Amino acid sequence: MxxxxxxxxxxxxxxxxxxxxxxxxxxxxxxxxxxxxxxxxxxxxxxxxxxxxxxxxxxxxxxxVAPEKKKEINESEVVQVYAHRHAVPQDIWGHLIEQSKISISILVYAGMFLVDNPALIKTLRQKAENGVRIRLLLGDPASREVARRSEEEGIGKTTLGAKIRNALAIYKPLAEVPGVEIRLHGTTLYNSIYRFDDEMLVNTHVHGFMAAHAPVLHLRRLSGGDLFETYAESFQGVWDGAKPPKW
CATH class of the missing domain: 1.10.260.40 (lambda repressor-like DNA-binding domains)
Known part of the structure; x- marks a missing residue:
């Protein structure tokens, strides 16, 4: 074949x-x-x-790649493990965004902690203008999956949807910027994924806990490894089935 x-x-x-x-x-x-x-x-x-x-x-x-070699490479792809997302140093987020030269891909439901940084929108706009492809995947606020996740986090059925709408309002100025694409997904989100070229932060989701209190894997892509690639393919699968928001 x-x-x-x-x-x-x-x-x-x-x-x-x-x-x-x-x-x-x-x-x-x-x-x-x-x-x-x-x-x-x-x-x-x-x-x-x-x-x-x-x-x-x-x-x-x-x-x-032989299985034993692949196992060794996969282990080396893990740069750091954080017990909670809030334990990831703020300068790590800033460094990963700033060093991105090719693409930034983000898969979340709301990800409101990102827009707590008042410079984020300006930074993403500048990155796009410099040729970096920006892909933002947020949850569909009207989807059953978002309502279910909101209830599982113990914040009420409609709270997460409201957070997403707030995030969309903040990201809206980027909607017309060449190189920036924003889509909504209605999938069960097992992990939030933040990819910056060949580095990635994966925020695992734990039932009954808000994402900020769940673990994060810092991964770096290595040739021959497939841990990073697994999450990259997962992002692409969600992206392919998502749709642009109706502004």
Whole structure:
């Protein structure tokens, strides 16, 4: 079977066989076989291609890395574990936003703590103007999932929906900024995800606790690992099914 993931990654980055062949030092026919016949390149070639298309080896070649090596890489992707979201230092959030050069992706229900920073909207606007892709995924305030989560947190059925509407009002000035996309989702949110290029903060959700009191994983993407990739794919799945708000 063809390697569709590799094919799509090259297409997204407008890379042809000749360019990949030149970067890896092989014949263009070899590159073609990597795609059409799903041949697995040598590790040095996988590293080079993964870097070119900004994907992990695990995503492009799921079976290429031995289980024991993958386990080691996955453990190394964990930078820090915080017992509670409120324990994450504020300068970590600021640093991750400021250093982002390619994309910022946020998946929450409301995420009101983010907009407590009065400079956030201005910072995101500047990032977008500098070519950073901004994707903001908030909960649909009218969805059953948001109402259920609100009740589970013990704050009343409509409170979380009201928080989301407040967040939307704050983010609205970004709606017309090129490079910024805002969507609403109606999924059961198992984790809030905050991705900044190849780093990510994952706020796990715990039944009966507000997100601020639940643990956070600080992850850094490594080639060959799939812990970071798991959450990245989860974000994409929610994004694909979400819709823009009706302002």
């Amino acid at each position: 063809p390697n569709q993931r590799l094919r799509d990654a090259l297409l997204r980055n407008t890379l042809g066989f000749d360019e990949v062949a030149k970067a890896t030092g092989v014949d263009p026919k070899t590159v073609e076989r990597w795609i059409t016949q799903d041949r697995t390149p040598y590790p040095r070639h996988r590293h080079a291609i993964a870097a070119m298309v900004r994907e992990t080896e695990t995503y492009l070649w799921p079976d290429a």
